[in-house]
Amino acid sequence: MGPKAIDVGRHPNIELLTYSEVEAVSGYVGNFSVKIRKKARYVDPEVCNSCNECAKVCPVVKPDEYQMGLGSRKAIYIPYPQAVPCSYILNMDDCLGTTPIACGKCADVCEQECIDYDDRDEIIERDVGAVIVAIGLDVYDPTELDDYGYTRFENVITSMEFERLICAGGPTAGHFIRPTDRERPKRIGFVQCVGSRNAAIGRPYCSNICCMNTIKDTLLLADHYPDLTNTVFYQDIRAFGKSFEDMFQRSKEAGTRYIRGLPGDIEEDPLTRNLLVTVENTTTGKLERHEFDMLVLSVGVIPPKDLAKISGLLTLSKTSDGFFLESHPKLKPIDAPTRGVYFAGFCESPKDIKDSVCQAGAAASRSGALLNAGQITVEAITSYIIEDACTKCGACASVCPYGAIIWEKGQFPVVVEAACAGCGCCGATCKSNAIVMRHFTDEQLIAQIRAILADKPEDKVFVFACNWCSYAGGDMAGISRIHYPSTNRVVRTMCSARVSEDMVLEAFRCGAPIVLVSGCHYADCHYINANRQTVKRVQRLWNKLDRLGIRPERLQLEWISAAEGQKFAKVMVQVEELRKKVTKEEIEQTIKALQEKPKKQRKAKSAKQTEASVSTP
Amino acid sequence: MTKKESFRCMMCGYEFEEPVEPGEDKERTCPMCRSNSIRHMKKRAVKDKTGESDE
Ligand SMILES: [Zn+2]
Numbered sequence: 001m002g003p004k005a006i007d008v009g010r011h012p013n014i015e016l017l018t019y020s021e022v023e024a025v026s027g028y029v030g031n032f033s034v035k036i037r038k039k040a041r042y043v044d045p046e047v048c049n050s051c052n053e054c055a056k057v058c059p060v061v062k063p064d065e066y067q068m069g070l071g072s073r074k075a076i077y078i079p080y081p082q083a084v085p086c087s088y089i090l091n092m093d094d095c096l097g098t099t100p101i102a103c104g105k106c107a108d109v110c111e112q113e114c115i116d117y118d119d120r121d122e123i124i125e126r127d128v129g130a131v132i133v134a135i136g137l138d139v140y141d142p143t144e145l146d147d148y149g150y151t152r153f154e155n156v157i158t159s160m161e162f163e164r165l166i167c168a169g170g171p172t173a174g175h176f177i178r179p180t181d182r183e184r185p186k187r188i189g190f191v192q193c194v195g196s197r198n199a200a201i202g203r204p205y206c207s208n209i210c211c212m213n214t215i216k217d218t219l220l221l222a223d224h225y226p227d228l229t230n231t232v233f234y235q236d237i238r239a240f241g242k243s244f245e246d247m248f249q250r251s252k253e254a255g256t257r258y259i260r261g262l263p264g265d266i267e268e269d270p271l272t273r274n275l276l277v278t279v280e281n282t283t284t285g286k287l288e289r290h291e292f293d294m295l296v297l298s299v300g301v302i303p304p305k306d307l308a309k310i311s312g313l314l315t316l317s318k319t320s321d322g323f324f325l326e327s328h329p330k331l332k333p334i335d336a337p338t339r340g341v342y343f344a345g346f347c348e349s350p351k352d353i354k355d356s357v358c359q360a361g362a363a364a365s366r367s368g369a370l371l372n373a374g375q376i377t378v379e380a381i382t383s384y385i386i387e388d389a390c391t392k393c394g395a396c397a398s399v400c401p402y403g404a405i406i407w408e409k410g411q412f413p414v415v416v417e418a419a420c421a422g423c424g425c426c427g428a429t430c431k432s433n434a435i436v437m438r439h440f441t442d443e444q445l446i447a448q449i450r451a452i453l454a455d456k457p458e459d460k461v462f463v464f465a466c467n468w469c470s471y472a473g474g475d476m477a478g479i480s481r482i483h484y485p486s487t488n489r490v491v492r493t494m495c496s497a498r499v500s501e502d503m504v505l506e507a508f509r510c511g512a513p514i515v516l517v518s519g520c521h522y523a524d525c526h527y528i529n530a531n532r533q534t535v536k537r538v539q540r541l542w543n544k545l546d547r548l549g550i551r552p553e554r555l556q557l558e559w560i561s562a563a564e565g566q567k568f569a570k571v572m573v574q575v576e577e578l579r580k581k582v583t584k585e586e587i588e589q590t591i592k593a594l595q596e597k598p599k600k601q602r603k604a605k606s607a608k609q610t611e612a613s614v615s616t617p
Numbered sequence: 618m619t620k621k622e623s624f625r626c627m628m629c630g631y632e633f634e635e636p637v638e639p640g641e642d643k644e645r646t647c648p649m650c651r652s653n654s655i656r657h658m659k660k661r662a663v664k665d666k667t668g669e670s671d672e
Contacts, residue, residue, distance in 0.1 A: 521644060522642065522643075522644035523644075529642070539656065539657055542627065542656050552627060552656065553627050553628075553630075555627070555654075556652075557653055557654045557655075558652065558653045558654065559644060559653045571652075574628060574650075574652070
């Protein structure tokens with residue numbers, strides 16, 4: 001990593017801002033404006049020659065975060081040996097005082113005179129065309145799951161701490177010793193999947209890197225200390241990368257014992273401080289006891305703590321495991337749903353160095369292609385505002401998942417077409433019908449509803465299906481030759497959030513016995529989180545139907561993914577069953593209940609839309 | 618802050634209670650029939666910031 005970081009620091013076309021934090025991002029693809037806080041370092045990195053004289057005289061000793069607390073640092077320090085820029089930094093929270101009267105020893109000895117106690121944070125702004133999010137990961141904290149005695153037994157350490165203990169640049173200069181007696185351990189146990197693949201603690205995903213990291217560690221130990229015995233407790237060894245299986249075999253050949261089963265109980269021998277591990281070997285089905293000098297917990301990875309902040313700044317969303325949601329898991333794994341934003345590395349999903357490098361290269365290429373083109377093609381399906389009808393309420397701006405509608409109180413909202421992805425949520429939300437969604441106008445959709453239900457509506461189940469998932473789920477059911485009732489009639493919208501309350505009510509007004517609104521699962525929403533508005537809307541409709549004396553069960557909501565042909569068919573069977581229970585009298589009563597309040601407003605609005613759609617771009 | 622709230626499956630009619638965390642973003646499924654037609658049986662009408670109301 002060191003040489004790469006140095007290259008970046010020296011590159012004439014790269015401005016490297018370290019010890020800085022993004023405070024705000026505004027704008028859209030090609031036109032982002034980023035506000036950055038450059039934190040005060042109290043040391044001028046341009047002048048500092050890393051002579052270490054300041055650290056020598058600093059009286060403050062603190063645990064070194066880079067050494068996982070196994071070593072110490074001073075209040076003025078270099079964060080890690082190959083840090084770029086290679087300059088000291090003064091941690092003011094640790095420093096004894098900001099005036100030379102309190103301490104000031106470091107400034108006294110600094111020949112370069114590069115220490116400035118009056119340094120302050122600086123806010124800078126940069127205009128950028130694309131953003132690559134590469135905020136990395138955090139490591140699982142095993143204190144949460146104390147089953148393995150991490151907080152109770154000193155000789156139970158994490159894989160990160162182990163890494164520092166065997167590193168030549170580590171706190172022991174690479175001499176491998178155990179914490180309690182500083183002797184070299186002879187029997188090492190590794191416990192896999194600590195904080196990974198554990199639904200009970202809300203982390204059901206595989207962290208991807210831990211198996212290979214442990215295999216690497218066993219090979220390293222076998223190479224350096226042939227007298228040492230290694231035992232690995234695992235659920236499954238996942239060695240699926242290039243040459244990884246070979247490494248796994250070499251580890252076994254080097255004498256590492258692999259025991260399938262995770263320890264159930266760990267005790268410490270009070271005399272020797274050795275660790276006694278009870279484990280059910282799931283291969284033999286027998287309960288075993290093992291004694292180790294040291295136990296290494298192979299800790300998993302978790303989404304970085306700053307992820308929530310960055311998702312707020314860039315309107316990104318998360319998958320159920322907490323990592324960033326990509327534009328498409330298979331076809332656009334580098335792109336964020338927000339145009340002009342790309343992902344690299346762990347923040348998108350757990351991955352090893354090679355995959356991170358691949359993704360980083362791809363993200364650089366994607367943004368390079370975007371910027372070099374100099375222009376972008378906007379989506380054909382975007383929305384625009386009819387100012388004559390707009391009441392300036394701003395509801396559209398509040399529901400846009402992309403922040404593509406700019407609105408200020410008392411002003412007409414403005415759609416930034418470069419940022420609009422075309423979900424149509426704004427159009428369905430607008431109460432005054434002042435938004436037209438190109439190619440999916442209210443007019444067009446209402447016309448489809450009326451045409452479908454013009455003849456024998458009582459025999460039909462009316463379905464709104466989103467383009468990306470449920471409609472494709474219907475296709476999947478078809479190509480998989482799955483049988484389901486032929487009574488359904490589907491209207492496709494780009495997103496389920498495009499379906500307005502009025503469209504659903506219009507279907508009932510036209511005599512639909514059952515209306516189904518279907519969309520993508522939460523994690524799959526192709527418009528970040530637009531389908532959450534669908535849920536809110538359907539919820540309101542259920543309440544409304546109830547009040548009007550219409551059975552709310554006649555409106556159904558389902559999430560069907562493109563792969564769920566089976567589910568699509570199952571739902572069609574279920575809604576057909578519901579349809580059979582709706583009588584003609586019930587339909588007539590519904591039509592009457594809904595016609596009691598004629599929708600003058602809608603008619604007026606659709607007239608405006610027709611006018612506008614004829615005359616607009 | 619987590620409190621249990623009532624839900625009703627609009628597909629099979631099953632009623633159940635589930636904890637609801639403030640600001641949660643959770644896809645709900647009927648424990649009986651796996652349907653997503655889950656109606657949140659709130660006591661009072663609520664207004665959200667979109668201005669769309671229960672009324
Ligand atoms: Zn159900």
